[in-house]
Amino acid sequence: MESLRQQKVNKLLAKELAEIFRSESRSLFGGGFITVTTVRVSPDLSSAKVYLSIMVVKDRTAIFKLVQDQSNVIRKKLGFIVGKQLRIVPELMFFIDDSLDYAMKIEELLKK
16 A cells, blocks of 8 residues: 555656656657656655556657666656655656557457
8 A cells, every 4th residue: 555655756756757758758769659657656765667658659669768778867857856845866667558558459359
């Protein structure tokens, strides 16, 4: 069970990371459409699992590799934004959220 503090930090990080991905999409990620679906912060707030949905690109793995390579830049930009609200900016670990693909696959199977 997540604490109230974790829930607030999850929402804050999701909001600010979404803004970073929106504003820096062209310069850092080649114009890929990246959305933050979920953020899960550890109980000590030192690390965060960030689940991303990558759409409107031909090679999702290449864009995801760019995101992982730029994780330090993303964390630094996040630190400038939330530095006054959080004592420690969490270490970011990125994962691909494939729940949309899974839902589309299930829907396609149900149509048959």
